[in-house]
Amino acid sequence: xxxxxxxxxxxxxxxxxxxxxxxxxxxxxxxxxxxxxxxxxxxxxxxxxxxxxxxxxxxxxxxxxxxxxxxxxxxxxxxxxxxxxxxxxxxxxxxxxxxxxxxxxxxxxxxxxxxxxxxxxxxxxxxxxxxxxxxxxxxxxxxxxxxxxxxxxxxxxxxxxxxxxxxxxxxxxxxxxxxxxxxxxxxxxxxxxxxxxxxxxxxxxxxxxxxxxxxxxxxxxxxxxxxxxxxxxxxxxxxxxxxxxxxxxxxxxxxxxxxxxxxxxxxxxxxxxxxxxxxxxxxxxxxxxxxxxxxxxxxxxxxxxxxxxxxxxxxxxxxxxxxxxxxxxxxxxxxxxxxxxxxxxxxxxxxxxxxxxxxxxxxxxxxxxxxxxxxxxxxxxxxxxxxxxxxxxxxxxxxxxxxxxxxxxxxxxxxxxxxxxxxxxxxxxxxxxxxxxxxxxxxxxxxxx
Ligand code: NDP
Ligand code: 2IT
Numbered sequence: 001x002x003x004x005x006x007x008x009x010x011x012x013x014x015x016x017x018x019x020x021x022x023x024x025x026x027x028x029x030x031x032x033x034x035x036x037x038x039x040x041x042x043x044x045x046x047x048x049x050x051x052x053x054x055x056x057x058x059x060x061x062x063x064x065x066x067x068x069x070x071x072x073x074x075x076x077x078x079x080x081x082x083x084x085x086x087x088x089x090x091x092x093x094x095x096x097x098x099x100x101x102x103x104x105x106x107x108x109x110x111x112x113x114x115x116x117x118x119x120x121x122x123x124x125x126x127x128x129x130x131x132x133x134x135x136x137x138x139x140x141x142x143x144x145x146x147x148x149x150x151x152x153x154x155x156x157x158x159x160x161x162x163x164x165x166x167x168x169x170x171x172x173x174x175x176x177x178x179x180x181x182x183x184x185x186x187x188x189x190x191x192x193x194x195x196x197x198x199x200x201x202x203x204x205x206x207x208x209x210x211x212x213x214x215x216x217x218x219x220x221x222x223x224x225x226x227x228x229x230x231x232x233x234x235x236x237x238x239x240x241x242x243x244x245x246x247x248x249x250x251x252x253x254x255x256x257x258x259x260x261x262x263x264x265x266x267x268x269x270x271x272x273x274x275x276x277x278x279x280x281x282x283x284x285x286x287x288x289x290x291x292x293x294x295x296x297x298x299x300x301x302x303x304x305x306x307x308x309x310x311x312x313x314x315x316x317x318x319x320x321x322x323x324x325x326x327x328x329x330x331x332x333x334x335x336x337x338x339x340x341x342x343x344x345x346x347x348x349x350x351x352x353x354x355x356x357x358x359x360x361x362x363x364x365x366x367x368x369x370x371x372x373x374x375x376x377x378x379x380x381x382x383x384x385x386x387x388x389x390x391x392x393x394x395x396x397x398x399x400x401x402x403x404x405x406x407x408x409x410x411x412x413x414x415x416x417x418x419x420x421x422x423x424x425x426x427x428x429x430x431x432x433x434x435x436x437x438x439x440x441x442x443x444x445x446x447x448x449x
Contacts, residue, residue: 004045015098017325017350021105022049024354028432031421039440042448048440051104052085053077054097057147059125061140064133073144075123075151075159078104081442083117084155086378088162090124091169099325100124103162106349107378109435110371113410116382121157123148129164130284141172149177154185154388160381161190163324166236166281167202186388189381198384200399201377206240206347207400208376208407209320210248213345215411216366216427225249228267228316230341232256232309233323234280234287237347237374241320242273254311256302256323257287261311264290264297308332315339322347333359346370357428364425372410372431379406 004026008019026045033039055075062068074097077085087107090100100122108120125144129137152159161170170190177187184196191197200207210224217223227250231238234255242252251267255276264272275293279285291299300310312319312332319341321327325348328336333356336344343366346352350370352360360367380403387393394402414430417437423429 004049007046008049012098012101015101017098017102018105020354021102021350024350024357024428025105025109025432025436028423028429029436031423032433032436035421038444039436042444044440044443047443047448048079048108048436049105051076051078051101052080055123055148055151056097059127059140059144059147061127061136061143063136071125071127071140073123073125073147074100075148075157076100076104076121077157078120078122079108079439079443080119081439081446082112083119085121085152085157086111086118086160086381087121087123088160088378089165089169089173090122090162091127091129091164092124093126093128095124095126102325103349106371108439109432110375111378112435112438113372113413113431114375114379114382115406115409116379118378118382121159122162123159124162124165127164129169134168137169138172141169142176145173145176146180148173149180152177152187154187154385158186158381158385159188160378161236163235166190167192167197186385189384191384196384196388198380198387198399199394199396200403201380201384202236203240203243204380204403205237205374205377206242206322207244208379208403209237209241209322209345209347209373210244211376211404211407212368212373212411213318213320213343213366214248215408216343216345216368219415219425220366223248224318227251227318228253230254230311230314230316230319230336231347232261232311232321232327232351233348234276235322237377238320238322239273239277239280241322241347242268242276243270245320246270246273250318253316254314255287255290256311258323259286259303260288260299260301262287262290262297262299263314264294266296308335312336313339316341318343318345320345320347321351323351324348325350326353328352328356330355330359332356337363337365342366344368345373347374349374361426361428367427369428369431371435372414372427375410376403376407379403 103122417434418430
């Protein structure tokens with residue numbers, strides 16, 4: 001295990017996010033490796049931490065003034081032992097190989113937990129859609145897909161959205177794929193409802209996150225009813241996490257974007273959430289504008305260089321980080337627990353640093369790692385693929401019921417795997433162990449490839 005980490009440090013210097021993700025998994029699967037030395041055979045760990053394929057390409061595009069910009073496109077195809085490569089595309093200026101390798105690595109385990117057959121991948125670009133016109137975003141997506149289309153397919157690699165890639169971008173990407181390949185297939189998920197998308201896919205990650213949190217609470221005979229909740233982010237995952245919490249009787253106190261956060265002591269109710277949805281999805285505005293409409297709420301900028309994030313210093317019962325990686329450090333974690341938080345359910349990928357996770361585990365609060373609690377999104381992507389293959393559409397209730405069943409099953413799988421290896425109640429250990437065992441078993445069955 002130590003050798004694997006050393007090997008990554010030596011061969012991939014500077015890939016700190018990738019190193020962090022591998023470290024977390026390798027530390028928690030140590031008891032499995034001790035009991036099953038066969039999992040080390042045939043360089044299984046070396047293969048697990050080496051992408052099957054990485055595609056990197058130039059994406060030139062013209063802005064509305066005719067100036068040419070050059071961005072970088074990526075697809076990291078990490079592991080296809082249990083199914084075709086599957087995972088999102090992220091458009092954000094911070095995107096680099098380390099971030100995409102960490103995300104693709106996480107995706108392998110997450111997808112293994114969904115009960116469906118999907119391998120893990122991630123891709124994207126350092127293109128920033130913020131402040132760009134629709135036509136600029138379209139031209140970028142078209143040039144990005146012109147190259148990516150050579151490497152993906154409905155049975156080989158099926159991308160979807162992630163940060164900065166929503167229904168608008170998936171539409172432009174799908175249109176270009178269809179044109180250059182002359183085929184209408186389920187090569188992307190997250191499609192619009194009128195052209196192959198699935199009901200509940202937009203809601204799935206957030207709803208699934210809350211279903212998972214409810215399952216965790218049920219182990220201590222509690223529910224979300226009346227609980228105060230902190231949410232970070234105001235994108236796809238945050239909005240639908242908020243929506244489901246409100247539906248289940250919880251009170252959402254905060255939401256944020258990369259400039260700051262709002263705190264509404266009265267709670268963000270259904271009507272206020274609809275305002276934020278329109279603000280973010282249609283007007284593409286900033287969360288600060290919430291206080292122009294609801295003056296009783298407070299807005300705090302978070303761009304200053306504090307060693308903690310004030311959103312996590314608010315008093316509440318539950319926290320749902322739904323923005324981005326490493327948004328909760330050790331100090332934030334202590335602030336959360338000291339201010340009453342007893343449940344943390346990750347909507348984002350790796351939002352908690354390892355030291356923060358250790359605070360939650362030491363203080364024995366309910367903590368769900370994203371690869372379990374946010375797996376509802378990719379699970380419903382799998383259901384979208386199933387519907388595309390059948391050329392049928394399921395109802396909202398059908399998809400939502402399947403999502404609930406899947407989240408319940410992931411929750412139970414985590415508990416069982418953790419208990420089997422002496423880590424009862426540790427969802428991080430359970431998720432990593434269950435995902436690891438499923439993928440490595442498949443790799444060993446399939447020989448050295
Ligand atoms: P969106 O682009 O819809 O929203 C992202 C939100 O997070 C925005 O409010 C954004 O603010 C904020 N944010 C992004 N980067 C930063 C940053 N560096 N600092 C502070 N705030 C930031 O993305 P999603 O909601 O789809 O994704 C959010 C997280 O959930 C990601 O970690 C993603 O990997 C994960 N996830 C998403 C799934 C999905 O189905 N979409 C599935 C599973 C996980 P701003 O607009 O100012 O940038
Ligand atoms: O992180 C994720 O699971 C996603 N962005 C969704 C991936 C997918 O293929 O649905």
